[in-house]
Amino acid sequence: MEKSENNRVDDLVTEGNALADQKNYEEAIAVYDQAIEGDPENAAAWYHKGCAQYNLTRYEEAVQAYSRSLASDPDIVETWDSLGVSLTNLKQYEEACEAFDLALALDRTITSVWYHRGFVLGEMKNFEEAVRSYCRALETDPDDIMSWVNMGTALNNLGRHAEAVDASDLALALDPNYVPALNTRADAMMGLECYKEALAGYNQALAVDPQDAHAWHNKGSALVKLRPGDTP
Numbered sequence: 001m002e003k004s005e006n007n008r009v010d011d012l013v014t015e016g017n018a019l020a021d022q023k024n025y026e027e028a029i030a031v032y033d034q035a036i037e038g039d040p041e042n043a044a045a046w047y048h049k050g051c052a053q054y055n056l057t058r059y060e061e062a063v064q065a066y067s068r069s070l071a072s073d074p075d076i077v078e079t080w081d082s083l084g085v086s087l088t089n090l091k092q093y094e095e096a097c098e099a100f101d102l103a104l105a106l107d108r109t110i111t112s113v114w115y116h117r118g119f120v121l122g123e124m125k126n127f128e129e130a131v132r133s134y135c136r137a138l139e140t141d142p143d144d145i146m147s148w149v150n151m152g153t154a155l156n157n158l159g160r161h162a163e164a165v166d167a168s169d170l171a172l173a174l175d176p177n178y179v180p181a182l183n184t185r186a187d188a189m190m191g192l193e194c195y196k197e198a199l200a201g202y203n204q205a206l207a208v209d210p211q212d213a214h215a216w217h218n219k220g221s222a223l224v225k226l227r228p229g230d231t232p
Contacts, residue, residue, distance in 0.1 A: 009038045013045050016052075025052040043073035047082070054086055062086040077103045081113050088120055096120045111141040118150060127154040145174045145181065152184040161191035177208045183215055190218065195225040 012035035019028035032049040035042055050065030066083040069076070084099035100117040103110065118133030134151035137144055148171035155164035168185035171178060186201025202219035205212055 009035045009042055009045065012038070013048060016048055020048065020052050025056050028052045041072045043069045043076065046072065047076070047079050050082060054082065059086045059089045063090070075106060077107045077110055077113065081110070081116060084116055088116065093120050093124050109140050111137045111144055114140065115144065115147050118147070122150065122154050127157045130154040143174055145171050145178060149180045149184050152188065156184065156187050156191055159191065161188040164188035179205045179209045179212055182208070186218065190222060195222050198222045199226070
C-alpha cells in the first residue's frame, strides 16, 4: 500500500476514534469500515471496530473484529484481553480463558487481564485458580478493589470465610461504602455463623444502596438464622 493511502487509512481510524469517544458508535463503525476497505489487514481499524461493536453489546460481531485484528497483529495484549471480555459476555468461558492466557503470555503485569481471567475462572467454578488470578492482579495493583471483592467471593465459595473477611476488609479500606465489599464481608460472616455481624453488614450495604437485591435477600436469610434470644 502506498504511503498516501496508508496515511488516509490512519486518518480514517483517527476519525472513527473521535466518533467513538463521542459515543457515536454506528458512525464510527462506518468510518472504520472505510479504513478496512482501504487496508483489509489494518489491525487498528479492526480492533477499534470491535470496541465499537462491544459498546453496542454486539458481542459476536466484536469477537469477529478482534479476531481479524489478531490475525494481522497477534502481539497486542489489549486485543486479546478485549476478545476475552467479549467471549465472557457470550458465556464462552473456556475460549475466554484461552484469550486471557495468550494475553498473559505477552505481558504478565496487566492487572485487568488477571482480573478478567479470575472472573472467568469463577464462572467456571474453578475457585482455587480464580483466587490465584486475583492475587496476581493485586500484585500489580493493590488498589484494585474489584479484585479484592471477587477474591473474597471465591474464598467464600471455597469455604475459606475468615480469609474472605480479610479480603473484604482490604477492599473496604479503599472504600468503606463499597456495597459489593460490604455484601461479600457479610456473606463471609454468614459462613462463619456470625449472623448478627452478617445482618449488620447487610444493613450497612442497604444504607448505602436501599435497592440492593443481594443485601435484601441475604438479610432475610440472616434474620431466619438468628436464634430467638438474639437481638437484630
